[in-house]
Amino acid sequence: MKIRNVKSSDYYVLSPLINKWWGGRQMADMLPKLFFDHFNSTSFIAEKDGEIVGFLIGFLSQVHQDEAYIHFAGVHPQYRKHNIGRNLYNEFFNVVKKENRKIVRAVTSPVNKVSVGYHTSIGFEIVKGNKEVDGISVHADYDGPSQDRVLFMKRLAAI
Numbered sequence: 001m002k003i004r005n006v007k008s009s010d011y012y013v014l015s016p017l018i019n020k021w022w023g024g025r026q027m028a029d030m031l032p033k034l035f036f037d038h039f040n041s042t043s044f045i046a047e048k049d050g051e052i053v054g055f056l057i058g059f060l061s062q063v064h065q066d067e068a069y070i071h072f073a074g075v076h077p078q079y080r081k082h083n084i085g086r087n088l089y090n091e092f093f094n095v096v097k098k099e100n101r102k103i104v105r106a107v108t109s110p111v112n113k114v115s116v117g118y119h120t121s122i123g124f125e126i127v128k129g130n131k132e133v134d135g136i137s138v139h140a141d142y143d144g145p146s147q148d149r150v151l152f153m154k155r156l157a158a159i
Helices: 010-021 034-038 084-098 113-121
Strands: 002-005 044-048 051-060 067-075 103-108 131-133 136-138 150-155
Touching (some): 010 034, 034 051, 044 084, 067 084, 113 150
Parallel strands (some): 067 103
Antiparallel strands (some): 103 150, 131 136
């Protein structure tokens, strides 16, 4: 497996795959091409034999100078449980540490139990919200009316 930075052209390969990887959920709109054009140095593609098997789109916060944010990450369903996600996250953590960022944030939907479990398993804490859904603390209406979200935070160790 090879991990490399995203290129603008990766958008055209990855975008048609996202909804399939999410079992038909309409997720591709969450990843417009601008991420592939403007966040290359902090976003990554995992490839196996030339095929994209995972990705992570992240960036350095423009407002919070000690923070970075993971916008979207995914692994091809046939390649899950092969540490691809962990390797992508670690690549991101290493880059943001070099930029003196100490906190990484991420967000997911409370219905995405796999994402909640994954993030907590790799050391993210759930940021206390103002509501509970299925025993998980969430931020009500975070992304608009009835768009509750689970917010995560991970403190990075110094290099």
